[in-house]
Amino acid sequence: MGQLGAGLLLRWLRARGCVRPVLQWGERVAGGGARACSSSHPPDGLEGPARRRSYWRYVRRLVQGAPEPPYPRVCQVGDPALRAVAAPVEPAQLAGPELQQLVQRLVQVMRRRRCVGLSAPQLGVPLQVLAVEFPEALFRACAPRVREARQMETFPLRVFVNPSLRVLDSRLVTFPEGCESISGFLACVPRFQAVQISAP
Structure with a gap:
């Protein structure tokens, strides 16, 4: 559409009340109402910048649908997948x-997030599957006194399907996690001093 055509269309839309002028922070819509939004920070500092989303991300989600x-x-927390048995x-x-x-996705997300363990419900799958790993890189990232106090040891990747837990030492130890x-x-x-995880 040419510039002349766009100008005519804009005038036609304004005449019918379809287009309103752009407002700056603090300005109010004629007749009262809320303040205008902007991608810049407001002067009072109470509201953050508007979150911009990629148009292509929106289109991809529209075409492909919600992820499975x-x-x-x-x-x-709050996701129904975490509340289900x-x-x-x-x-x-x-x-x-x-x-x-x-299992591949569990390991991929666990390593990307640099965490020690992840279960299937945490990825939206209500199955009894657990992946755990404490690699050397994460071990070295902890301070030596923390490693000693918590009796940390590295362990390789292990995946448990239908795991069961047996308490070996019922003394409780409490650490931040x-x-x-x-x-x-x-x-x-609080956690038990020693447990055994096994899968049938």
Whole structure:
């Protein structure tokens, strides 16, 4: 559309009340109403900048639909997948491609997030699957006194399907720890001194 055509269209839309002038921070819409939004910081500092989203990301989501589990991200607290009871994996599923894809995604997300363990419900899959790993790089990232106090040791990647837990030493130890599903928070959590995780 040429510049003349765009100008005529704009005048026609304004005449019918379809186009309103752009407002700056603090200006009010005629007749009252809320303040205008902008991508710059407001003078009072109470509201942050507007979040910009990529148009192509929007179109891709529109065309492809919502992602299917296992997600490439960790579900956060409040997600229904974290509240549901995880079902045991059936023996027929053990060699299936879905379980292999789930395990690959668990390991991929766990390593990208640099965490020690991740379960299938945290990726939106309500199955009893757990991946744990404490590599040398994460071990060295902890201060020596912390490693000693917590009796930390590295261990290779292990994946448990339908895991069961047996308490070996019921004395409780409490240390601060985080959870990828409650991102950004730490809490002191009591844990048994020693447990054994096994899978049938």
